[in-house]
Amino acid sequence: MSEESKADQLDRELMELLQGLRVVMPGVQVLLAFLLTVPFQQRFTQLPGSLRNAYFAAIACATLATVLLIAPSTHHRLLWRAREKEWLLRVGNRMALWGTVLLGASIVLALYVVTNLLFTSQQALLTAAAAAAAFAGIWYVLPLTRRASPSSSSDEAAEDEDDEQAQESRGTSSRR
Numbered sequence: 368m369s370e371e372s373k374a375d376q377l378d379r380e381l382m383e384l385l386q387g388l389r390v391v392m393p394g395v396q397v398l399l400a401f402l403l404t405v406p407f408q409q410r411f412t413q414l415p416g417s418l419r420n421a422y423f424a425a426i427a428c429a430t431l432a433t434v435l436l437i438a439p440s441t442h443h444r445l446l447w448r449a450r451e452k453e454w455l456l457r458v459g460n461r462m463a464l465w466g467t468v469l470l471g472a473s474i475v476l477a478l479y480v481v482t483n484l485l486f487t488s489q490q491a492l493l494t495a496a497a498a499a500a501a502f503a504g505i506w507y508v509l510p511l512t513r514r515a516s517p518s519s520s521s522d523e524a525a526e527d528e529d530d531e532q533a534q535e536s537r538g539t540s541s542r543r
Contacts (some may be wrong), residue, residue, distance in 0.1 A: 374452075376429070377452040377453055377456060378452065381443070381452050381455055381456050381459070384439060384456060384459050384460060384463060385439065385440060385443060385459075388436055388437075388440060388463060388465065389437060391436055391463075391466075391470070392436055392469065394470075395429065395432055395433050395436055395466075395470055396433070396487055398429050398470070398474065399426070399429040399430060399433055399483075402425060402426045402429055402473075402477065403426070405422065407518050410484075414480075414484075416523050418483055418484070421476050421480050421483075422476070422477070422480050424459060424472075424476050425473045425474075425477040425480065425531030426473070426474035427470075427478035428470070428472040428476065429467045429469070429470070429473040430530070431466075431469045432466045432467070432470040432473060433466075433471035434466075435462040435463070435466035435469065436462070436463060436466035436467075436470070438459070438462050439455065439458070439462055439463060442455055442458065442459065443455055443459075456508035456536050466508060471503075471506065474498065474502070475495050475498045475499045475502065476495070476497070478495055478498050479491050479492070479495035480495060482494045482495070523531070
């Protein structure tokens with residue numbers, strides 16, 4: 368198998384980042400659009416101040432998430448052919464991670480407001496805490512524990528070897 372050049376690696380990793388953002392963006396845009404329509408509902412004026420504050424925090428987080436998650440694509444277009452792919456990748460990755468943190472916060476806050484309207488404040492707090500724990504655990508803790516695991520690199524090597532063996536059995540080896 369041939370080694371990937373640094374330029375090829377940067378191209379691939381940048382395209383992977385941008386593709387990942389394409390998956391996230393429709394959800395962020397729908398959430399923001401929904402949140403932007405809420406104040407125009409008749410019951411919104413009846414919300415207590417604490418729920419209005421939580422709603423405002425939700426819309427602020429969704430707005431900032433949108434800014435951060437769109438920025439890498441904009442940067443990519445503005446710096447096209449400027450040989451800045453390593454910078455784009457480093458900054459874009461940070462923006463994507465912070466964008467998902469703000470997205471999760473926005474969803475949790477919106478869930479808190481809705482649950483508080485439907486049930487009690489205590490149930491809303493429990494629901495929001497459970498959602499925050501689910502986001503944190505599944506989005507961040509799970510991959511970070513995998514990354515920190517000493518067996519993860521040996522598992523990847525075994526998976527690569529299995530893939531290579533499967534390709535050879537089909538007559539499509541990745542070796543040149």
